[in-house]
Amino acid sequence: MFVPRPHLCDLLRREQRRLQLLCAPAGYGKTVLLRRYVQDLPSSTRVVWLDLEGQAPSLLELIRILAGELGLAAETSPEALLVYLAATGRAVQATDDDHIRLRLVFDDLPGVMPADLNRWFDQLLCLHNPHLQLLVSCRQRPDWNLPQLMLTGELLELDARQLALRPDEFDALVALIAPESDTAWRENLWHQTGGWCAGVRLLPASLLGAYLERELLQRLGDEQREMLYGLAHLSKASAELCEQLWEGQQGAHVFGGLVAAQAFLFPIDNQPGWFRLLPAVAQALQPHLSGAPLLRLRLRACQRLNVLGQVDDAVEQALSADRPEVAASYMERLWLSWILAERHLGRFMDWRERIEPQLLQSSPRLIYLCAKALVFSGRLEEAEDCLQRLGQFLPLPEPQRNRRLLANWQALYGTLQAIRGNLDPAREHCLDSLPALTAQDWLSVLLCHCTLARIAMQRGELQEAHRLLEQSLELARRQGSRDAEVLVNTDRVRLLLLQGRLSLAQAVLRNECAYLKGANTQPNPLLGRLLFMHGELLLLQGRGDEAEQVLQNGLLQVRDVCAPFVLAAYLLLSECAARKGEADKAQLLLYDGERRMQWAKIDTACFQGPIAAQQARNQAFAQGKAADAAPPAQAAGVADYQDDLTPREVSVLKLLAEGMSVREVGHRLFISENTVKSHAKNINVKLGACRRTQAINSAKAMGILA
Missing domain, CATH: 3.40.50.300 (P-loop containing nucleotide triphosphate hydrolases)
Incomplete structure (x- = not known):
């Protein structure tokens, strides 16, 4: 083959x-x-x-x-x-x-x-x-x-x-060896092999172990083989770590020999000196080490990894060694910004399932870390319960520490309320928390600014949203957090779409995607989020087929992620199907999205409203298709919605899309604020939207707004 x-x-x-x-x-x-x-x-x-x-x-x-x-x-x-x-x-x-x-x-x-x-x-x-x-x-x-x-x-x-095989070459080879395989199976094979041709062919046939014995292990010395069997159980390794794990055996020298001998140890991006064994090879070699020797290796590894600052890997090794209390103690050393890289979110939630609740409630830092992960995962009620447990540590002995803890609590609680749609209390909590937050609490400051910016966008206060996001971007850059910068830029793209600045939004997306792609074969949820936004942008531009492909690529990046933002892909793919007149497919995609949210235990507040709004839009698209077939003179690409909106409603919608507040729209059109709100409510009903931003995006997609 x-x-x-x-x-x-x-x-x-x-x-x-x-x-x-x-x-x-x-x-x-x-x-x-x-x-x-x-x-x-x-x-x-x-x-x-x-x-x-x-x-x-x-x-x-x-x-x-x-x-x-x-x-x-x-x-x-x-x-x-x-x-x-x-x-x-x-x-x-x-x-x-x-x-x-x-x-x-x-x-x-x-x-x-x-x-x-x-x-x-x-x-x-x-x-x-x-x-x-x-x-x-x-x-x-x-x-x-x-x-x-x-x-x-x-x-x-x-x-x-x-x-290594490129994705298209990988697909061609898999089509030859396993033509009936599904997408999930193929994606797992790609993750395991990283485009390694022999692995793609031999792993499904369970012949990889024999191949490695002949082509790799027989060429290595006894010490190299022993170390390689141990490395198969570690997520990463370095010369310094191996020197400590294999004391008295010249561990650094042996490790260097394995790297030089091309023993499938590949450097990890942005982590100089650290290497990872190819997953398929690690899986095939793991049976060579088990029992007490493996347990001793894991216990030494978790201690050494913690000392070397690789805390997340130390936690994993402690859990694998059945030492949850050690894992919980290491978790206290994790930076709060660590979880900001969404690829870590699923890992943290997995740890939370494997560690007893009382261990995770043993310190304010652990409670706050768990609450933050729960908020980002859309598990809002659990997050609120978790935050309430901070009360058992209040008041702290020092007033300043007490104020900081309360401020961090308010920042996260405000974000939680914003996700639930309670905008006024959310804004109040975020604003109240900012004066007490210090430079060490930069992540809470960033969270507040981004939450306030989203509230401003939902209220049509686009200039205020712009100011807050610029502050957030500067803060992320000063902290050197590229992942935080990417997340802020997703909100900036949303703002640019609301402002109608599609070309600039596309440029920002292109720049961030180029940063995240690289040669890394690991799925990247941040990249998935950006691809969802790119798909939305393409859909707004009427490029449905391209949007569908980009959205599918995005889903490949988030296959193991349990977070509310994943729903966006299903909603947009459903709209792609609805635009093509494929009503059944559109509905099935909404079912799939809802099922994924429920499997992830995400609160209904995060997905029921958007799914209902998308169902309404899909129905409207179906009605528009029927109307298109009746009057031949109707302009191509423009649905019936514009006929349903009154001229005054169209005027209100256009001004809202320009970023005007309700008061400014009223002044421009010489009508009262209550009248503007009434028009806005009617617009949402007719466009199947529950928020102003959704109405504006729907109107742009349907051709009502340019």
Whole structure:
């Protein structure tokens, strides 16, 4: 089962360098790629292929084999062979302009070679012959003068990141090996393998363990194998951690050897020095270590990870070692901003299910952390109960600490009330909390500002929302929290949509998506949230098919997330279906969204209203389709809603969309504030919206507003 990879062949063809080096673990298709590449070389190119099978020959043995392939005498010396190769293509040519090019292919070069053989290769690579090129595949970078080649532009190196299957290639391969598999199964396979070709083919067939035994474990020493079995049970590792876990066994040196040997240990983005074993490999190796030795390793690991500042991984190891009290004590060291990265939210909620409630109620910090996670997860009643337990620690001995604790409580409680739609008490709590919050409480300040900005947007106070979000953005940047900045920018995009500044909203989304995408194969909920907003923007622009694809991609990023924002994808996909006249599909998508919210134990206040409003919009779309079929003169793309809205209601709606307050609209149209509110209520009913922002977005999507 071969998946064509023309982009890699094109890269090798385009980037002609003295040395083209393919260095990656076993199973990344290095040999297949080289064979396909040399097959397409012109007839004037001579290819000499040496399959070394990972075995290190002596210098004289390699020279004898290479000389034989070139048609030279078996007793040719290393120096004489270099002289011959230096002249290749100059003396032997068909015409004066048609030089014979020579490609030497060394497939599966061993990781460790004799020093004299490495010196000979360095001499070979120093030959100034433009008609000679080396193509090398290996599992460990050779001990050659690669930095010099890189400086002179004579090295092209492809590693596992470039050689891994791209998503489209992965889909093509899975279609061959498991054509009946569903999306969830495919996504799990992608997460486990990260595009590793051999893993994609062997993991479903339960043959990966035997493959690793032959291709990896047999090539390692006893100490390396022992360490690798332990690393299979750790979510990350570093040389320093291994030095401490395997004391007296030169743990750092052994770990460095595993990394150099391409033992499927890949660097973790933005965490210098830390590596993660490929999940599929870890899963296959875990049975090699169990029982008491594994328990001892976990206990040492949780202690060392905590000391090294990897608190979340320390918590995980403590729980795996059945030490919930230790896990709870480590959780107190987590920064409150840690949970802001939504990829951690599901992990924290899982811990909460595995630790006894009394342990999580042992300190104000733990209670506040749990309450915050519950709010972000949409479990509002549980969050409120959790916040009430802070009362058992009040009053604190020092007045300042007492005020700070109350202020942090108010900030979170205000956010909770805003989610429930109680805007006035939410605003009051947030405003009251701000004066008592300190620089250490920057996350609570950020939470208040963003909550107040959302309240301002719902009330049409767009200038105030802009001011608050600019403050939030500056605060996130000063704290160096890129995840917080992304979250603030999601609110900025919402504000830009309300202001009708679609091109700027699209630019902000594009910038944030580019930051989050990268080469990381882990699903990223923040990216999912941005993709949902991008889908909404595309839908507003009438690009339904593109919106649907973007929304589906977003759902892949949040497959394990239990949070209210995930509902947005189902609502928007339902609208995509409704716009196409697919009423049954639209309703099923709403059922799916509701089921996911209920499975996650999210409070009904977070999803019942939006689902009901979307059902009303879908019904209106269905009626609009029927009306389109009756009067042929009706403008394409404009539904019947505009006929239902009176001219005065349309005027009110346009001014509200411009960001005017109720009072400003009244002054502009010379009507009372109560009349404006009455018009706004009628508009919401007719457009199937429960809030002003929903009405404005619906009107833009339906063509009522430009």
